[in-house]
Amino acid sequence: MSAALTATDRSSPTQHKGGEGSTGYNFAYLDEQTKRMIRRAVLKAIAIPGYQVPFASREMPMPYGWGTGGVQVTAAIIGPQDVLKVIDQGSDDTTNAVSIRKFFAKTAGVETTTKTADATIIQTRHRIPERTLTSDQVLVYQVPIPEPLRYLEPRETETRKLHALADYGLMHVKLYEDIARHGHIATTYAYPVEVAGRYVMDPSPTPKFDNPKMDDCAALQLFGAGREKRIYAVPPHTKVRSLDFEDHPFAVQTFDKPCALCGATGVYLDEVVLDDAGGRMFVCSDSDFCEERRADGHVGAMLALPSSSPARGEGVAAVPVTEGSGT
Amino acid sequence: MTPADLPLLSARALTKHYGPRLGCADVTFDLYEGEVLAVVGESGSGKSTLLSLLATELDPTAGSVGYRMRDGVTRNLFTLSEAERRFLLRTDWGFVRQDARDGLRMGVSAGGNVGERLMAVGARHYGKIRDTASDWLGRVEIDPSRIDDMPKSFSGGMRQRLQIARNLVTHPRLVFMDEPTSGLDVSVQARLLDLIRGLVSELGLAVIIVTHDLAVARLLSHRIMVMRQGRVIETGLTDQVLDDPREAYTQLLVSSVLAA
Numbered sequence: 001m002s003a004a005l006t007a008t009d010r011s012s013p014t015q016h017k018g019g020e021g022s023t024g025y026n027f028a029y030l031d032e033q034t035k036r037m038i039r040r041a042v043l044k045a046i047a048i049p050g051y052q053v054p055f056a057s058r059e060m061p062m063p064y065g066w067g068t069g070g071v072q073v074t075a076a077i078i079g080p081q082d083v084l085k086v087i088d089q090g091s092d093d094t095t096n097a098v099s100i101r102k103f104f105a106k107t108a109g110v111e112t113t114t115k116t117a118d119a120t121i122i123q124t125r126h127r128i129p130e131r132t133l134t135s136d137q138v139l140v141y142q143v144p145i146p147e148p149l150r151y152l153e154p155r156e157t158e159t160r161k162l163h164a165l166a167d168y169g170l171m172h173v174k175l176y177e178d179i180a181r182h183g184h185i186a187t188t189y190a191y192p193v194e195v196a197g198r199y200v201m202d203p204s205p206t207p208k209f210d211n212p213k214m215d216d217c218a219a220l221q222l223f224g225a226g227r228e229k230r231i232y233a234v235p236p237h238t239k240v241r242s243l244d245f246e247d248h249p250f251a252v253q254t255f256d257k258p259c260a261l262c263g264a265t266g267v268y269l270d271e272v273v274l275d276d277a278g279g280r281m282f283v284c285s286d287s288d289f290c291e292e293r294r295a296d297g298h299v300g301a302m303l304a305l306p307s308s309s310p311a312r313g314e315g316v317a318a319v320p321v322t323e324g325s326g327t
Numbered sequence: 328m329t330p331a332d333l334p335l336l337s338a339r340a341l342t343k344h345y346g347p348r349l350g351c352a353d354v355t356f357d358l359y360e361g362e363v364l365a366v367v368g369e370s371g372s373g374k375s376t377l378l379s380l381l382a383t384e385l386d387p388t389a390g391s392v393g394y395r396m397r398d399g400v401t402r403n404l405f406t407l408s409e410a411e412r413r414f415l416l417r418t419d420w421g422f423v424r425q426d427a428r429d430g431l432r433m434g435v436s437a438g439g440n441v442g443e444r445l446m447a448v449g450a451r452h453y454g455k456i457r458d459t460a461s462d463w464l465g466r467v468e469i470d471p472s473r474i475d476d477m478p479k480s481f482s483g484g485m486r487q488r489l490q491i492a493r494n495l496v497t498h499p500r501l502v503f504m505d506e507p508t509s510g511l512d513v514s515v516q517a518r519l520l521d522l523i524r525g526l527v528s529e530l531g532l533a534v535i536i537v538t539h540d541l542a543v544a545r546l547l548s549h550r551i552m553v554m555r556q557g558r559v560i561e562t563g564l565t566d567q568v569l570d571d572p573r574e575a576y577t578q579l580l581v582s583s584v585l586a587a
Contacts, residue, residue, distance in 0.1 A: 152432075165410045169417075169447025173432070173439050176446065179453055180436055180475045245453040 028075040028108040034058055038076035038231070042222060045233035050195030051163070052146050057229040062103075066096060068226030070123045070142030071103070077138060077222070078104065078121055083111045085119035090127035090268065090285030097125075114288050126189075128210040130267050130289040133219035135236060141204045143225040146232060148192045148202035168200050171243055179248055188253065194241045195234055203240075209252045209268045214240040259284045260302035262293035333395055335360045335501060335533050336381070341390035343376050349557040350376035354390070356552060356562065360500065363527060363534040365548035365565065367541060367580070373557035374537040375505060381535060382422055382503050383412050397500075417447050421494030421502035425509060427486035430493070431478045437464060437489055438474040444497045463492040467522060484515035488522065495526065504536040508543055520546050541584050545569055553577050 026032065034056075041055035060068040078084065084104050088097040092114035100123060101112045113119050116129040123140040133139060149159045152170045162170065171192050178186045191208035195201045203214060204223060214221065214234060221234040234240060244250040258265045260281040267289065269282040281302050284290035294303065334357035343350035351373035358364055366374045379385040381392055383404050395401045397419065404412065416422070424430035431440050441460035442450070450456050461471040467488040469481075478486055487507055494502060507523070508516040524547055527534055538544055544551055544565060551568045553561040553576070561574045572578045 161409075165413060167413065167447065169443055172446040172451070173435055173443050176442055176453065176456065177435060177439050180438055180457075244451075246451050247454050 023107060023109065025107040027080075028078050028104065029061075030058065030072065030075045034072075035076045038072055041231045042073065042076060042233065045222070045231050046220070046235050048199070049234055049238050050193075050199030050201040050232060052230040052232045054229055055231050057226045060226065062099070064227040065144065067100060067123070067125055067142035069224030069228075069231070070125070070140050070226075071100060071224075072226060073140050073222050073224035073231060074100075074104065074121060074123050075108075077140075078108055078110060080108070080110065082120045083113050083118055084121050084123070085113050085116060085288075086123045087127055087129070087286075087288075088125045090129075090270070091287045093287065115292075116286075116288050124206075126205055126207070127268065127285055128206060128213045130264075130284070130286045133213075133217060135218040137219040139217075139219050139221045141206075141221065141223040143202070143204040143223045143230070144227070145190075146202055146204075146223065146225040146228050146230040148190075148200050163199060166198065168194075168243075171200055172245070175243060175245065175248075179245070185244065185248055185250070191250075192243050194243060196238050197241075200243070201232060201234075207253065207268055208242065208250075211240070211242045211250070212252065216240075255282060257282055257301075259290060259293075259300050261300040262290045262298045262303070263300040264290070264293055264298070333401065334358060334393075335362075335395050336535075337393045337401075338381065339391050339393070341377070341380055341392065342388045343373075343380055343385060344388045349373070350385075351380070351554070351557040354559055356559075358501075358533055358535065360533055361531040362550065363532075363536065363548045365544035365551045366535065366537045366554060367539065367544050367551060368554035369539060369580070372554040374539075374554055376557075377554070378503055378505055378535065378537050382416070382420070383407075394501075417444050418497050419499050419501065421491075421499045423487070423490050423494055423502065423504040423507045425506040427478070427483070427490050430490045431486060433478050436475045436477055437469065437481070440478065440489060440493050441496050444493065448497060459496060460492075463496050464489075466526070467492040468518075482515075483511050484519060487511065487519055491523065491526070495530065495532075498530070499532070501533045501535070504534060504538075506538055506540075507536070508538070508540065516543075523547060541569060541581065553580065 038055055041053045045051065045053045057069065058072060060071055062068060084101060086097040086100045088094040091097065104110055105112050116122065116131045120136060121138050121140060122129065123142065125142045128139065147159055149162060149170055152174055153159050153162065162168070175185050187208065189205045189207050190202050191211055192200050193203055193211060193214065203211060216237050216239065218236055220236050223232045242250040255269045259267065259269060261283050264284055268285045270285045272281050272283055274280055336358040338354055338356050341354040342352050354377055366377060368374050376385065380387050386405065392404045393401045394404050422430065438457060438460040441463050442456040445456050445459060461474055464471045464474060469485055469488055478489060481489060508519055511519065520543060526532065536547060548565045551563065551565045552559050553568065553574065555576050561568060561577050568577065569581055572581050
């Protein structure tokens with residue numbers, strides 16, 4: 001491959017078509033047969049909303065847990081005209097997001113963006129953008145564990161059977177246990193949903209705050225699990241219902257303060273620790289959404305004026321975001 | 328003849344081969360509503376194979392099992408779809424295992440264990456599920472304040488009682504029991520048997536109980552079936568078989584019980 005890598009022809013991306021490309025990689029890294037195989041799995045997944053379709057997941061040039069499933073799905077659906085956005089915990093500027101954007105910029109020569117509105121494909125880890133998605137966008141999730149019943153029933157043969165028979169009492173046992181232990185449904189991420197009235201699906205480790213956004217979403221949602229070799233999908237405008245009890249209905253997290261930088265309310269906030277004396281701030285987890293609002297002149301309580309102290313980028317980069325890494 | 332006069336479960340020439348080896352052969356019997364049938368015999372006599380066949384956990388080599396559903400129609404269990412069988416297994420049937428760890432979810436609280444069947448058949452009201460679970464814990468003599476404790480923290484006898492509550496919560500008509508009292512000490516055994524006997528008569532359950540303990544059979548069952556080398560060698564009323572055994576093997580079995 002190293003000989004191919006030295007190719008320097010910078011011709012237009014459309015010339016990638018047909019295999020041999022200017023970067024030395026086949027268009028979007030994967031070979032055409034593999035992409036066909038993944039597309040078949042994707043089509044089947046779309047035809048059966050919420051059903052986990054097995055596929056022959058490939059080794060990717062990144063470790064499991066870094067989004068190999070999402071990358072393969074993106075590679076299979078991306079075209080030269082696509083504009084790619086990659087987010088990790090809502091942010092465009094973390095290592096994972098930057099690496100995957102660079103990966104496709106290099107292997108597919110596609111345009112990348114951090115703006116939700118400009119993107120045609122959004123690969124995501126843990127968040128759904130705050131901005132409402134449109135019908136010409138595709139949301140690709142990186143999924144670590146696709147099986148919602150996994151921690152309740154260890155046998156794969158049995159979980160498949162439970163899905164086949166729509167035998168989902170077990171899922172409610174988990175929610176029951178939550179209420180018995182904590183007084184409310186304490187599952188806050190990977191909150192199980194029922195898709196199109198049939199399959200129960202794990203929406204990947206997105207916060208349950210984002211579950212309502214999956215319902216009747218105009219964009220196609222694809223889920224890729226590389227290690228577990230599964231692809232599943234929610235077609236546009238599909239009913240997605242979060243499981244709950246009659247006397248303990250599903251509810252999303254609420255935040256008692258607006259975003260400290262842009263003043264937004266009703267959005268998902270990350271806690272940022274400022275010092276070792278209990279200082280903290282809550283800022284939008286969706287960095288693009290926050291920046292756009294600030295560009296529009298919205299000002300949060302802790303947004304420093306340009307003259308006095310550093311802007312958000314530096315201030316946030318200096319301290320770790322509290323949410324764990326997961327996969 | 329009304330439907331209630333028909334047998335609830337009827338096995339016909341039930342045979343199971345494990346390759347060249349015999350599991351059980353040519354077992355035929357009828358079980359009526361509210362009746363307790365004990366299957367006794369030594370280890371390896373085919374008792375557990377028979378129970379697995381009846382509970383449709385194994386497919387038979389030959390023979391059939393008819394079951395009278397709640398709609399009054401008797402159907403062959405082995406021609407039902409898997410979905411129908413599973414539904415039967417979690418509504419109309421119970422299965423009390425020898426090892427409570429096989430019959431319980433050890434990582435789920437007592438309340439969750441009892442509530443699972445309710446949720447499986449569509450109960451979606453937390454408060455009601457919990458009330459029912461609490462009520463059932465009381466009925467099997469487990470302190471309802473332990474509803475949120477894990478079965479891991481329960482004693483062997485409590486686990487068995489929890490297993491019984493978990494099975495009976497959907498008001499089944501037929502319960503399979505596989506050596507429910509083995510591995511428990513004698514006083515706990517006695518209490519458990521007493522509890523089972525009470526529940527069986529109170530709920531009018533039909534029970535097929537597999538045991539090697541003739542005392543259990545005598546205490547619980549109306550009828551008894553003695554198995555040896557995969558075949559039924561003697562059947563009859565419990566007291567008749569135990570007090571006046573006809574077959575040489577049954578005589579041996581009865582005489583090997585130590586008198587306390």
